[in-house]
Amino acid sequence: MDVNQLALEYSAELPMWVLEELVDVPDTFESDEDKMRLVNVLARRNYREGTGGPFAALVIDSTTNELVSAGVNLVLGSGLSSSHAEVVALSLAQTRIGNWDLGADPEHPRELVVNWRPCVQCYGAVMWSGVKRLVVAGDGPELEHLTRFDEGPMVEDWAAQFESRGIEVVQDVLRDEAIEVYREYGESVDSGDVTVYNARGTGPTGD
Amino acid sequence: MDVNQLALEYSAELPMWVLEELVDVPDTFESDEDKMRLVNVLARRNYREGTGGPFAALVIDSTTNELVSAGVNLVLGSGLSSSHAEVVALSLAQTRIGNWDLGADPEHPRELVVNWRPCVQCYGAVMWSGVKRLVVAGDGPELEHLTRFDEGPMVEDWAAQFESRGIEVVQDVLRDEAIEVYREYGESVDSGDVTVYNARGTGPTGD
Numbered sequence: 494m495d496v497n498q499l500a501l502e503y504s505a506e507l508p509m510w511v512l513e514e515l516v517d518v519p520d521t522f523e524s525d526e527d528k529m530r531l532v533n534v535l536a537r538r539n540y541r542e543g544t545g546g547p548f549a550a551l552v553i554d555s556t557t558n559e560l561v562s563a564g565v566n567l568v569l570g571s572g573l574s575s576s577h578a579e580v581v582a583l584s585l586a587q588t589r590i591g592n593w594d595l596g597a598d599p600e601h602p603r604e605l606v607v608n609w610r611p612c613v614q615c616y617g618a619v620m621w622s623g624v625k626r627l628v629v630a631g632d633g634p635e636l637e638h639l640t641r642f643d644e645g646p647m648v649e650d651w652a653a654q655f656e657s658r659g660i661e662v663v664q665d666v667l668r669d670e671a672i673e674v675y676r677e678y679g680e681s682v683d684s685g686d687v688t689v690y691n692a693r694g695t696g697p698t699g700d
Numbered sequence: 701m702d703v704n705q706l707a708l709e710y711s712a713e714l715p716m717w718v719l720e721e722l723v724d725v726p727d728t729f730e731s732d733e734d735k736m737r738l739v740n741v742l743a744r745r746n747y748r749e750g751t752g753g754p755f756a757a758l759v760i761d762s763t764t765n766e767l768v769s770a771g772v773n774l775v776l777g778s779g780l781s782s783s784h785a786e787v788v789a790l791s792l793a794q795t796r797i798g799n800w801d802l803g804a805d806p807e808h809p810r811e812l813v814v815n816w817r818p819c820v821q822c823y824g825a826v827m828w829s830g831v832k833r834l835v836v837a838g839d840g841p842e843l844e845h846l847t848r849f850d851e852g853p854m855v856e857d858w859a860a861q862f863e864s865r866g867i868e869v870v871q872d873v874l875r876d877e878a879i880e881v882y883r884e885y886g887e888s889v890d891s892g893d894v895t896v897y898n899a900r901g902t903g904p905t906g907d
Contacts, residue, residue, distance in 0.1 A: 494722060494723070494725050494726065494727045494766075494767060495727070496719045496722050496723055498796070499714075499719075499722075499767075499769060499770070499792070499796065500769060500792040500793070500795040500796040501713060501714045501719075501792070502711055502712065502713040502714065502792075502795070503711065503712060503788075503791035503792055503794070503795045504709055504710065504711035504712075505709065505710060505711075506708060506709040507706075507708045507709065512703045512706075512708075515701060515703050515706075516701070516703055518701050519701065520701045520702070559701075560701060560706075562706060562707060563706070568800050569800070571800075572794055572795065572798060572799060572800045573791050573794050573795070573800055574790065574794060574800045574801070574802075574825070574828045574829045574830065575782065575787050575790065575791060575825050575828070575829075580782050581710075583781065583782065584710035584780050584782060585706070585707040585708070585709075585710055586707070587710070587779055587780050587781060588707040588709070588710045588779065588780070589705070589706065589707040591779060592779060593775050593776070593778075593779045593780060593781045594781070595781075612824055612828075613820060613823060613824035613827070614821055614822075614823070614824025614825045614827070614828060615821075615824070616820060616821070616824070616852075617819055617820035617821025617822070617823070617824065617852045618781070618782050618821045620820070620821070620850075620852055621781045621782070621819075621821060621852075622781045622782075623781065643827075643865075645823075645824050645827055645828075645861075646855040646857070646858070646861045647855070648853040648854070648855060650853070651853070654852075654853045658850075
């Protein structure tokens with residue numbers, strides 16, 4: 494076959510406005526609430542900028558509480574359906590440290606902070622990334638109800654499955670604030686103000 | 701914070717040996733078995749080349765039976781834990797067509813062919829990609845048993861969940877040949893001939 498038509502590389506790039514949001518953030522985070530506050534800021538701005546859905550994630554050094562990477566959902570911006578906020582943050586952290594295993598340095602375990610329980614793709618992506626701690630704003634049907642994203646089929650004991658693999662799960666951090674972002678996003682969808690990405694033809698998919 | 705240390709882009713690139721394998725393949729595939737035969741060739745060579753685990757995937761135009769993209773597991777080669785064969789093939793296909801939705805053209809639905817039931821991450825990645833058909837060599841504990849990869853917690857009705865989202869699932873295509881690749885890989889692990897990637901410290905993870 495003619496191999497000249499094949500794509501040989503894929504990539505995703507963070508939009509510059511993310512750096513604008515980060516430049517005034519202190520060097521270290523004081524609490525999980527501080528981390529989630531930034532996640533919610535990035536998530537809200539992301540859908541308004543048209544880069545992707547209302548989702549953001551941070552990888553943070555759990556020892557120093559310094560930011561390792563920031564990610565936002567880039568499905569629309571990158572054209573890659575896998576570039577959810579979690580995958581973007583994890584991939585940028587792995588690129589920065591030059592290692593696919595974010596748990597390789599026992600002195601500096603790393604954590605992921607994200608504005609809802611991951612969809613089924615990102616559930617696995619977090620599991621294989623090497624992070625030792627996952628902080629989420631919440632879990633439950635509110636996300637799918639308000640945004641109409643499909644999160645995919647998930648096992649009931651999703652958090653226990655993380656814990657059994659050495660990944661601590663912290664839930665319900667600024668839950669109401671996260672829900673407010675989803676509510677605003679849902680209203681923008683209803684009013685036709687945002688582009689909905691939707692690979693199944695019946696509703697938007699994934700976070 | 702100082703944003704100059706942050707990574708702003710991530711990427712993964714197909715190794716050149718994949719093109720060597722493709723150049724002698726006919727322009728169109730005659731059958732699902734023909735597609736899987738190529739997948740098994742790429743999967744076997746991938747772990748021997750040291751690029752990643754024994755996994756490969758193809759995206760194929762279901763109307764013309766022409767190859768859209770080829771992927772192999774690039775966790776070791778790219779340093780990205782998400783770059784499993786399915787994600788690589790789907791991302792390269794989306795890059796080539798310039799659309800995150802591989803189902804956007806009803807005249808040319810696309811399918812993914814891969815050498816086992818996807819791990820939990822890639823289960824979601826396939827679901828959100830827009831492919832309308834999934835062809836797998838098999839399902840069951842043989843993969844985890846022979847290779848010691850953790851595939852993650854999966855719902856029991858995984859195939860029905862695909863079908864309910866408009867994705868046809870075809871199973872058990874050249875199953876024995878796929879298992880033989882895993883058996884060879886497991887023997888190479890036992891003899892210390894291959895680098896095992898393992899983000900959990902208790903066994904290799906993901907496909």
